[in-house]
Amino acid sequence: MGLVLFYIAGAVTLFGAIGVVTTRNVVYGALFLLVSLAGVAGAFVLLYAEFLALVQVLIYGGGITVVILFALMLTRTAEYEGPGENRRWPLAAAVSIALFSLLAFAFVSDAGRYNSATRSAIDVEELGRVLFEQWALPFEIVSIVLIVALIGAVVIGRAGPEEDEPEPGPGGAAR
């Protein structure tokens, strides 16, 4: 039954991924992305990585998809009608194929070490311990990267100083 479920999760992921690149509507594209990410979350569940599955749903399913949809709804989606407007798609295809073959090679050659049938659920406590003791430095570096992105977003999002002057009082607040 586990294997069947795994194939279902894989099919959902693939279906979503194909939908993302073939649909003509960007909003549908974002939704297909959500489907694909949900499939990945399902695969995580089947590999007993429950924490990762929930993180996947929370960060990608909730956060990232919402932000993408949010951005799409604030822009003019009518300008991006066709999927094939990017002339450099061969480059993208080459990079994707190279990455895919690299990952596939790595997973296949290393498959013996990761036998999901013998593994039991990973304890969150254990995960936290490993993350903050063994991998503390990389973790902190990732936090710095996120902070940089945050500050960058604030800097870009701020209007220029001449527009930015807040108008105090009720007139300013009603604006």
Place this chain on the structure above:
Amino acid sequence: MRRRAGQAVVLGIVVAGLLGILGALVVTAQALGTPEVVTLEVFLLLAALLVVLFTLLTVVVLTLVWLERKQLGRMQSRVGPTRVGPFGLLQPVADALKLVFKEDVAPGTSSKLLFFAAPILVFVPGFVVWLTIPFARDVVVRDLDMGLFFFIAMSVVGIVGLLLAGWSSGSKYAVLGGIRAAAQLISYEIPIIMIVLTVAMMADSMSFVAVVEAQRTVPYIAVQPLGFIVFFLAGLAEVGRTPFDIYPAESEVVGGPFVEYSGAHWAIFFLAEYVNTFAIGAVGALLFLGGWSWPFGDLPTAAAVALFLGKSYLIVTAIFWVRATYPRLRIDQLMSLGWKLLIPLSFAVVVTTAVQLFYDWPLWTLPVMSLALLAVPVVMQLRMGRRRALADARRFAERAVVVEAQPRPQRAQESGA
């Protein structure tokens, strides 16, 4: 006739989709709970439990609707519903029946599939949260090790549904409402996550049952009063209840994402809203009021469930009370309350709790620090509020003079001409 058939097909797709989602959820819940092989019996048992849960929640929603109307009525010197059934108890049933038999219309500009899928995408995550909420120690569909995290993850998924409902309606107000919903819910998710994290730190577990067990002697509301206040406010915003009903605001976006919905699909949104409201009440009761436990020893299961439901209804009553008392915030007030007050306060709560736990300070230091933190915004608000009010009054006075000095002769000319 053809339209009827079309409706039936759509309804069939919706029901099938719902069943499929529920099935997937059963499997997920099973896999999340225990790393064992999923057998057909386990699957069927869980499905039966889900049906029971669904029925229970529907009854809860019906009582909540009645309670809200009655309570609002009493608070506004009215009597509320009285006609249908004793004390108007059957009014929500009548309303639900009316909604089900109403024609379900989709606007011509909408994208039909998403339009009908969006209510389900909103309802299902709200419902799934209940898989892991315990009514008493053993009265729970599945006590997940990561119940608190599951609650957070699922409450984020509903946002996509609201955004989609807004977009797929193909109407301006709906899109605006959907965008408002996304902005509001994402903002207020952060304080909720922080407070839930604090509770998990104090209980040393992310399972709801363990959190309640940790509150046997002292409920966390006595330890973290500020945490409870932040959770309550953010929870209100999270379910879009009245001071924070920015996205369905009737007077601004005429119902937001729900403008175009009618009949059964609107009813699903309605159901989701009340299920989520009750979930906030229940989670608040579990995290801060000690759930089904009380300080005087163990209770029999029935009494424990009753105690838990009583505490949940208490919080829900407070939510309705707030609705009867406060007007709606403006969207900029909503955002500044979230980002400038609740988020910093929730971070402060996490940091103080972490310090207390790390240095093993005695437990009474936590409420002291919590109340001290609470005093900071109160004092700031009092001081700034007075200053701002004075500045506003001065500006008004200046403007009033200007208005009176100039336009009078012009007006006289216009009326003369």
